[in-house]
Amino acid sequence: MTTSTNLVYLIALPLFSSALLLLLGRIADKWGHIFATLISASVFAVALIEFFAMQGRDGLARPATQKIFEWISVGSLHVDASLLLDQLSICFVLLISGVGTLIHVYSIAYMSHDHDRRRFFAYLNFFIAAMLLLVLGDSYLNLYVGWEGVGLASYLLIGFWNQKPAYATAAKKAFVANRVGDVGLSLAIMIAFTQFGTVTFAGVKEGAHGASAAALTAIGAALLLAAAGKSAQFPLQSWLGDAMAGPTPVSALIHAATMVTAGVYLITRSNFIFDASPTAQLMVVSVGAITLLFGAVIGTAKDDIKKALAASTMSQIGYMILATGLGPVGYAFAIMHLLTHGFFKAGMFLGAGSVMHGMNDEVNMRRYGAIRKVMPITAATFGLGYLAILGVPPFAGFYSKDKIIETAFNAGGAKGILLGGAALLGAAVTAFYMTRVIVLTFTGTKRWDENAKPHESPILMWAPMAVLALGSVTSGFLLSSGGALVNWLQPIVNENHENHAEEFLPPLVVSLMALVVIAIGVALAVFKYRTVPLVAPTNVSVFTKAARNDLYQDSFNEAVFMRPGQKLTSGLVKTDYKVIDGLLRMIGWIIQTSSTAVRSIQSGFVRSYALIMVLGVLALVVMVWLVTL
């Protein structure tokens, strides 16, 4: 353990920059975007310095801490505002500040026509600060501050154009769904404090050895609920599709590369809880497997390019969650997929934004087609991201996704076959819906609106896309060569050097199986979308209908939570007036009407009576006082 004095700048710089841009207002309109981008870049620079410094230290000395101040201290509860940068958090810090900076650059051009660009950049900086706090806090409570902070940033950015009622509603929906998850995090913290008397990661880890199975399972379940809320996992997934209301750079940064993966971070960070509770692990893999299929199925039917990518994000995070539930060997693969996904998905979202930018903000892929001819750079970078998400060797996803499929099979027995099968099936569906996106958008015949004059985006936009595309090509190889990431993370997530218990299938066989199903998915999509009608056909199967309607997630929530909740609320409002207040009004009425003597002064009766009483008491007091002076 090393003490550092630089960690605080990672958070303080973007936080102050954000506050400054918001407080200065229009004065900062001219340079706010440049300033915010430079701040984000300098955060990335600090992160790189810290990363190289960490590499230079050996194993046990690698984690660095910094205590900033004593935050809350009551009774036996002591929580410091204290940061921890270890092998796990540095992965996130580099991803957040690196991809974050690229997206700042991209947004300079993307938002150049927006009257409120400065405000947008202030929010982006605020997001960076909150997200870094989330991954740098050394206790669950510090994490919680960042956790709700990114929720707020997400709310503000989804609703950036909240003059449109639907966008404002989408922002609210995201916040409320996240709050359901936050209840989980709160409960986990409360149980942890009751059990262990502390809420720091180190303290909880130490205590976890002696805790009862029930307590560990309870904490694990509560943490999983939190992760489901933040990472759009079943059953709290419904907000992510609507979150696409935010400007596209936001979708790339927050709703693809970083914030939505916070649930994966939370579970990985809490590995000592989950490793000690097989029940909690079973819940985790179930949620992951369900969501990876759920998202993939929705992705097959979306015509809105951003919603198709959002469904894909949900599905890919499902893979990561699944991996975190597979024990000590799974965490590193979850993080690897998280990092490669950060490159290729952010890249594809920026590509989608580039297409929209050139097409008058059109998002319906049925109105695209043959875009590669007019936007070659966008098409090329998007294409590399496509190959990466499919898992075609040697692109990034091949290294990360195949490892998850392999590890799932290795879970053993029926469980392994079920999970591995789900992951394999998911890969096929992924190949189908991503090919669909490519075919509808970039190849085929043009189906543009007459007014659309698509053109390639400026360099400020395509350069970040190119960098991310480079990551989509190389990151998988770099992270896995020589077990780089696995070894790097091993002291945090796999202290006992656990390996596969036994190999269910050799890696080569898994990869070949994956390639076969991917090829089937691609072929099906290419065949099915030879011609694309401008309007989505209506005579489709119940499955397509269900997928188009997000598998009825909203209808379910409305029927089970929203409408009964509204009924309860309006019922209570009536009851409060009629019953509770009514009883008291009745008492007043009885007193008033039963007294015939006061009929003449009825209206003023209660008032006078009350006033006389107060004045009487006061007069009495004053008199006694005067007499005894």
Added chain:
Amino acid sequence: MSILTTLQLLPLIGAGLIAFLPVSNAKLVKQVALGFAVLVMIVSIFMAFGFEKSERSLQFSESRSWISAFNINYAVGIDGMALVLILMTSILVPIVFLAGWNESENGRWSVKTFYILLLVLETMMIGVFAATDVFLFYVIFEAMLLPVYFLIGGYGSGERAAAAMKFLLYSLFGGLLMLASVIGLYIISTNQGGGTFDITKLSELSIDTATQNWLFLGFFIAFAIKAPLWPFHTWLPTAAKSATAGTSTLLLGVLDKVGTYGMIRFCMSFFPEATKTFTPAIITLAVISILYGAFLAIGQKDINSLIAFTSISHFGFITLGIFALTSQGLSGAIFYMVNHGFSTAALFLTAGWMIKRRGSSQIADFGGLQRVAPVLAWSFFLAGMSALALPGLSSFVSEFLVLVGSFAKYPVAAILGTTGIILASLYVLLAVQRALHGETPTSAAGIIDLNLREKIAIGPVIAVLVLLGFYPKPALDVINPTTQTIMTHVGVSDPIAKVVK
């Protein structure tokens, strides 16, 4: 003379001075009133710096014989809890003056009367937290009703007379119950070595179980009405709907705190056994208040009633923390009182400005304010974030402490209370969306953003919420010793963590 007496005299002197000013010169009246309010604030901050936080006994004490026949004294003194509440009061009063600079002009009576009433009320608000003689406390507790009654009835809007009356009747009913208990305590003290109203001496009496229970209820119901706790709450939304923004701020932000303050200061100190007896019932009422208040807030169409119902929910949290009787719960509850004061002030004041600009208090009549009045919109939004206890703002620290403090002893209550945070996000964000988002209606296109005076009023409130959110230590350091004293007195200790290292 204790600085506490000075603090109480200053607003009275201000009120006396204003009485001699001409009615026609409203501006001068306001300036003098504001001057005195600022002076009180400065003196109270000065006092806070002289407060010895390691000292467990009451500080700045003073006692003068008042009605010697009954051994009634003008006795004052403060501990950490009283200190933070007095500080909150003295900071809020000048802010309220500044924020509602023109709100007294359409009243039934003159501007002059308005500020005399407010300054007299400030004296009482300080006195009620400083009093260490139960009789003195009771007299102020009752007398405070009058200025508030006239402030609502004379300067409010809508059905202000009815609202004022409802408030008065509820409070009087509670006051009478408390008076009976106060007399009961006095009689018991007469039999145990001499009649007294001194709080410290009264808390050392030995009272049999049945009597404790009855006397406890007398106090508790009075405080539960004041706080207010479900089902004694129905006066509050009516009052908040009719009162001016400033009056509502003081009513919910300060006066209602007398209820929760009283539960700690009197119920727990005088009747430790009865406290334990009634705790399960009270925890139940607290949880009902949290959820009931939140659901009702979601269903409100009037912005002021919405804020009132959020307060009922928050008073549920405070009560839960108090009666959880753990150091986190109790310290959290006391800190919650302070935060709720500032948080509610931010809500009522910004809501008041929106109402003034749009000429309606119906949330549906707002809309799209963010595009035309960004500073006002941001202020209301941050107030809302404080109401839903967003981390980084002070209300988060207190709400977390209350929940973590109650979980160890009452897990079910704490879990139910925690679900309140989902409801909170709904009532805040629904109101935010309706008031601030969407297209700006043409009728709102011309409204102007906050002026300098309004910015100066809201700025410090938000600053306090942020500063105490990041760095609550100064407040908690003062509050914690009070918590320890009370827990020792009641005879409870914190549960020990199950897994000991």
